[in-house]
Amino acid sequence: MVLQAIRFCMLLDINLRDKKQCRNEDFYGDYTMIDIKSMYIEELEQFIVSMGEKKFHAVQLYKWMHQKLVPSFSECSNLSKNLKEKLSKQCTMITLEPVKVLKSTIDGTEKYLFKLYDNNLIESVLMRYHHGNSVCISSQVGCKMGCRFCASTIDGCVRNLSASEMLEQVYRIQKLSGERVDNIVIMGSGEPLDNYDNLIRFLKLINSQDGLHISARNITVSTCGLVSEMYQLAKEQLQITLAISLHAPNDSLRRTMMPIANKYSVEEIIKACRYYMKETKRRITFEYSLVKGVNDTRECADELIQLLSGINCHVNLIPVNPIKKNDYKQSDKKAVESFRKRLENGKINATIRRELGRDIDGSCGQLRRSYIGQ
Secondary structure, three states: OHHHHOOOEEEOOOOOOOOOOOOOOOOOOOOEEEEHHHOOHHHHHHHHHHOOOOOHHHHHHHHHHHOOOOOOHHHOOOOOHHHHHHHHHHEEOOOOEEEEEEEOOOOOOEEEEEEOOOOOEEEEEEEEEOOEEEEEOOOEEEOOOOOOOOHHHOOOEEEEOOHHHHHHHHHHHHHHHOOOOOEEEEOOOOOHHHHHHHHHHHHHHHOOOOOOOOOHHHEEEEEOOOHHHHHHHHHOOOOOEEEEEOOOOOHHHHHHHOHHHHOOOHHHHHHHHHHHHHHHOOOEEEEEEEEOOOOOOHHHHHHHHHHHOOOOEEEEEEEOOOOOOOOOOEOOHHHHHHHHHHHHHOOOOEEEOOOOOHHHOOOOOHHHHHHHOO
């Protein structure tokens, strides 16, 4: 049956037993409701036909969900009452509920805290630039990667997000703000490549001509360096930007900052990056959070130059956001600029990320943590 063929049947009443680890297969509960918003249009057509309905209704429904961004079947005005009733009995149209919205008085950045259907919370951010609006979305509830400078990993990973829950962050922000989303960065809570199948489904749905049709070149996927999945992603031949959370030029320093460095070496990551560029012809971005007295020295800059020499890349320098659970301090502006200039002199393209939303807990996991702690 079609329901069994479609992997993303969602079961309500989640009761996750281990909040420290993301399970390989999400545990949901006792009964199924089909997550219809996560379906490709071809799958939706099969499903609609299996219900005894005409195939063209699938296109109508798909556009209601992915172009008009309606939150419920009742708003699909050109579908029959009978079809809407059948859909309501068998399916769920995942829609996120905004719990809290904060707007920066400094730069207009908006931070959204969304409640999922199982009462878990995730964060998303709307950032306004001259070139258009960017939305930063989460890929998991929490994160198990354990990076010391990131608040989203403090309580571990609860579960993966479905493709529909990733889409909904973009959809709800576009509806709530009344502004078109032009760019997407998957750099919120979670490790996207640790939720690989749902990530790929999200990328293809958001890029669909029958949906918002956001160009793949306007989408960035960030990873801390899951090497096996990087090779797999390269073979997908997607025209997205891959961003590597590097943060250190050598293994010994990286291990003190990122536990994943105990599994994959910097050399392995760079080798995977070269393969990715060969397969996709896309430039790689390396993210480098500058921590005072840790990785912001001239020696680190020189090592980074040597490491990235000959790679078509861009280094995004990020003054680290201080969080209460660690002793990391932000490098001062002079040190950040000095680091950038040294990279540029070494023929490595580098820019300093503009800090956004500093007054509203703008970095990953901070708003969720503060809300849970209330």
